[in-house]
Amino acid sequence: MMSPLSFSVIIPVYNNRETLARAVESVRAQTLAAHEIIVVDDGSTDGSAALAQSLFGDAIRLLVFPENRGPSAARNAGIEAAQGTHLAFLDADDYWLPEKLERIAAVLEAHPAAWLAFHDRTLIPEIPENSGAKRYPLWRFLTRNPVATPCAVVPKTALRFDERLRWMEDHDYFLRHAEAGPVYFLPQALTVLGRPILSAGGQSSRRWQMRKAEGQVMQLFAGRHPAFYPLLPFWMAAFLAKHLYQEIKGNF
Numbered sequence: 001m002m003s004p005l006s007f008s009v010i011i012p013v014y015n016n017r018e019t020l021a022r023a024v025e026s027v028r029a030q031t032l033a034a035h036e037i038i039v040v041d042d043g044s045t046d047g048s049a050a051l052a053q054s055l056f057g058d059a060i061r062l063l064v065f066p067e068n069r070g071p072s073a074a075r076n077a078g079i080e081a082a083q084g085t086h087l088a089f090l091d092a093d094d095y096w097l098p099e100k101l102e103r104i105a106a107v108l109e110a111h112p113a114a115w116l117a118f119h120d121r122t123l124i125p126e127i128p129e130n131s132g133a134k135r136y137p138l139w140r141f142l143t144r145n146p147v148a149t150p151c152a153v154v155p156k157t158a159l160r161f162d163e164r165l166r167w168m169e170d171h172d173y174f175l176r177h178a179e180a181g182p183v184y185f186l187p188q189a190l191t192v193l194g195r196p197i198l199s200a201g202g203q204s205s206r207r208w209q210m211r212k213a214e215g216q217v218m219q220l221f222a223g224r225h226p227a228f229y230p231l232l233p234f235w236m237a238a239f240l241a242k243h244l245y246q247e248i249k250g251n252f
Contacts, residue, residue, distance in 0.1 A: 010078030093194035115181030
């Protein structure tokens, strides 16, 4: 398939030596080739950068941080270096099914004004159905983050991840894209996650920090749109209720 779009794939890695090769190979196996694969080693201490260099050489662009700076800084470095028309994000412990870029390119070609296109994810790889993309409204970003970062593709713009946010930085980033223009969701599971959302070991397993960060994201949103300030107490109450529910559920 030929496409006028070119995808820069950004893979931040922090001590993911065991799964990094699988992630990169899943990009190299795409039916629509990526323009480039940018691996950003975020201060790993397990030899992730050396492994990537030895396995893939010139097939990837490798950026190395001398010390850990967090996922926002790593992704921003990849964004700065990217040369494609669009940015596709993948985490080092996840991988894509072979038709991911081809199918998301079809969505973007059908909706060239899109500021964000994303698709579904799964824990068990299976052949995705050929369902069509749907317009995704802004209001659905105001109660939760519907986008898993390894499922998202955005045009290369001036928007960057907010490095002040250690948690929910992806929610803030994709919310700002949804504010800027149309969003389309493709209900096809084209990313296989290495672990369940909110499982132990990931950033998202720290639930209380995430709930507080959700509040920060909504405060930043209200700062951009002052008419929403009266909703802040309701958002905060909703995030607290979510935290209590998850804590109670986790104890049974």
